Amino acid sequence: MKELDIFKNLLCPPGDGVFTVETGKEKKSFVQNSLYGSNDIQSSWEKSLEQIQDGTKHLLLGVPSDNGGGIVRGANWGPLFIRESLIKSKISSYFDIGDIRVVPHLLHDSYLNQETISKIRKALFREDLKLPVSALSICEMVIETLLNSNKKILSLGGDHSVSAGLLPPFIKKNPDLGILHFDAHTDLLEERLGIDKCFATWAANILPHLKSPQHLAQVGIRRSGKEKAYWEEKYKISQYWAEETRINGPEKIADQIISQFNSQGVTKIYISFDIDAIDSEYASATGTPEEGGLRPHEASLIIDRVASQFETIGADLVEVAPFINHYGSKTKSSPEPETTLDVASLIASKLLEAFD
Ligand SMILES: [Mn+2]
Known part of the structure; x- marks a missing residue:
């Protein structure tokens, strides 16, 4: 199958990945009109996909799936709201290829039987195509196809299962x-x-695929049933808890990560950013906000400093859930979700800069 046909079937225009009519309508129109003017959205988007091959810009992909989420959902709205923030902040160093098509009851095709897969294929695709149907399986195929053209891709989640x-x-x-x-x-x-x-x-699931566990560095950790030593011993990984950043400063943490990766011969990196790494004072519109986290400038500094030493080839920003309102949180002085979205567009712009 031609690459363009894969994209036309597995993706949809930015904002269309959440299957809804009324909710989010205004934001969707704003984003789509900003990108395609008043033209027919579907055909303008399809036409725009031809630029993937020739374009020089990094790619932005929406993954509006919270099908693998847990306690409080709503991260399926992350991509649309973050896009709106990016456009309003005049950050335009990316080419938006659209959303993964998300059926909100499906996580991965390996969890489905053949009969179910065939039924959903009939509902989704124009013809009888042997394409994946669940959000994560679609991600795999779309990313694999995009990497054929050596593109750098920032994906907006979604809950963290999208990674x-x-x-x-x-x-x-x-x-x-x-x-x-x-x-x-x-x-x-x-x-x-x-x-x-x-x-x-997802992280435990990815570890066996890495060359060694030391190819993973976790930053900002602070809410865990077990201590740091337990995880580092069990998986032979390295963690940099939020408290260490506060005590030692973000520069030192970044330098430790750099020497960790250098000692493993790492040359290319992928950055996976859960917005709850940031302190809940700055980012509470997320499923599990936690106090005592990184401040936005500390996270930015770590991204900048580590990315300056390695080639960043992909990134995701996940768990932004704009409709969540955490009652009783200490952050009432700052309006949500605007505060979280400001932080999200700052981090997204840092991740895009890391690609250069
Ligand atoms: Mn988290």
């Missing part, structure tokens, strides 16, 4: 890949209720 779909093709193509993972949580459960590709298990 379980985005990362495998990056690792397959770059077996030496280092992963810089920002998060309040370790995401290192082997399974949760028997599911091994969800928001709490």
